[in-house]
Amino acid sequence: MTRSDRLNATFTALSDPTRRAILARLATGEASVMDLAKPFDMSQPAISKHLKVLERAGLISRGREAQRRLSRIEAKPLAEASSWLEDYRRFWEGSFRNLDELLEEMKAVKQKAERTKRKGEVR
Amino acid sequence: MTTYGKLEIVARGDNEIVMTRVFDAPRDLVYQAFTRPELVKRWLGAFGGWTFPVCEMDLRVGGKYRWVWRKEGAEMGMGGVYREIVPNERIVSTEKFDDPWYEGEALGTITFVEKDGKTTLTQVVRYESKKVRDSVLAGPMASGVEKSYDKLAEILATMSTKRSPQKAGRKS
Numbered sequence: 001m002t003r004s005d006r007l008n009a010t011f012t013a014l015s016d017p018t019r020r021a022i023l024a025r026l027a028t029g030e031a032s033v034m035d036l037a038k039p040f041d042m043s044q045p046a047i048s049k050h051l052k053v054l055e056r057a058g059l060i061s062r063g064r065e066a067q068r069r070l071s072r073i074e075a076k077p078l079a080e081a082s083s084w085l086e087d088y089r090r091f092w093e094g095s096f097r098n099l100d101e102l103l104e105e106m107k108a109v110k111q112k113a114e115r116t117k118r119k120g121e122v123r
Numbered sequence: 124m125t126t127y128g129k130l131e132i133v134a135r136g137d138n139e140i141v142m143t144r145v146f147d148a149p150r151d152l153v154y155q156a157f158t159r160p161e162l163v164k165r166w167l168g169a170f171g172g173w174t175f176p177v178c179e180m181d182l183r184v185g186g187k188y189r190w191v192w193r194k195e196g197a198e199m200g201m202g203g204v205y206r207e208i209v210p211n212e213r214i215v216s217t218e219k220f221d222d223p224w225y226e227g228e229a230l231g232t233i234t235f236v237e238k239d240g241k242t243t244l245t246q247v248v249r250y251e252s253k254k255v256r257d258s259v260l261a262g263p264m265a266s267g268v269e270k271s272y273d274k275l276a277e278i279l280a281t282m283s284t285k286r287s288p289q290k291a292g293r294k295s
Contacts, residue, residue, distance in 0.1 A: 011226075088259075091168060093130050096144055098166035100128070102156055103148035110152065 013057035018042070019050050026060060026073040033069065137253040142246040150237040153244060154211045157233065158182055168192045168199075184208060188216065203228070211235060218248070225259050227251040 013019055022036060033051065037044045051071055054060045063070040131143045146153050156162045160180045167190070169175045177191035182205060189202040200221040207215035214233045230249045235242055250256040 089130070089132060092132075092142065092144075094170040095167050096130060096146075098170055099156055100146065102162065102166050103146055103152055106152045106156065106162075107148055 009057040010059065013053050013059055016050070016053075019054055022047070022050055022054065023059060023073060026071055030070040030072045032071070036071070134256065135247070138250045138256040140248045140250070140256060140259065142248075144244050146242045146244060147240075148242055149240055150235040150242040151211050153242040154235050157214065157235075173199075181205070182208060203231075206230070225250060226255050 014023075018040065021040065025031060025036060025039070033044050033047050036042075036047045036051075040047065051060065051062065054071075055062055058074055060071050060073050062072075128145070131141075133141050135141045156166065158180070160178045163180065164175050164178045167175065167178075169192075171194075173192045173194045175190070175192050177189060177200070179190075180186075180188040182188075184205055184207060186205045187202060188205065189200070191198060191200040193199075198221075201218060203217035203219055205214070205216045207213065212235060216231055217228050218231050219228045228251070232247045232249075234245045234247075236245070237243075250259060
């Protein structure tokens with residue numbers, strides 16, 4: 001998956017309140033489908049469906065034992081998605097520091113041009 | 124009052140993000156630095172190992188711009204269409220990133236105001252909805268997440284080293 005495919009899958013998975021709630025529950029520790037069905041007042045097949053979406057997005061991984069298939073949260077895709085604003089700020093701060101330097105240069109060129117022009121007018 | 128050199132980013136209304144920055148230069152120079160591709164190329168995103176190989180700007184209403192940055196095989200691209208241009212005062216353009224950072228297309232308005240030889244730049248980005256704006260501001264976890272899940276990001280951050288004993292505090 002490319003980075004944009006991954007972000008897409010993450011956003012889709014996070015767009016549903018039940019799936020966000022399941023993630024919040026899994027953040028406190030592993031849980032089986034049965035553990036999750038009870039507090040959410042949902043059927044096990046309904047929970048399983050949500051878990052599949054979360055698993056496809058890479059947000060959780062699931063154990064392979066058929067009896068008690070534990071789901072656990074995977075932190076990396078979430079960290080990737082939520083660092084957007086940080087990246088945005090860093091992008092503009094770095095850019096504007098460059099721009100400060102460029103403007104100093106432009107000011108110097110402009111002042112020189114104006115001095116030359118004034119001298120020309122006096123004569 | 125914004126002080127020189129300090130970048131401010133705040134949410135405004137339902138669907139906007141407002142960024143303000145003061146430059147120690149008259150606004151005609153700041154405007155040039157924002158609109159002449161050979162100048163834009165020298166400062167926008169060109170730091171920290173990123174190069175800025177594509178900087179195309181057809182500065183007229185209906186004209187397109189396209190920017191692409193590269194670093195060690197990674198690429199970030201964005202572009203849009205100019206909607207309004209008032210020289211030295213205002214530029215309105217659409218923006219869309221190649222990566223789906225947010226849903227849909229945003230509308231950006233940049234204004235240049237000069238006072239005592241300094242120029243205040245204000246960049247307003249209007250997103251398609253409150254939901255999109257909020258997801259941009261605080262990361263997607265914030266959009267529509269109940270207050271009880273505020274701690275989630277914190278918990279997740281500590282998870283890579285050890286399992287956190289904190290509870291997410293789910294309502295039952």
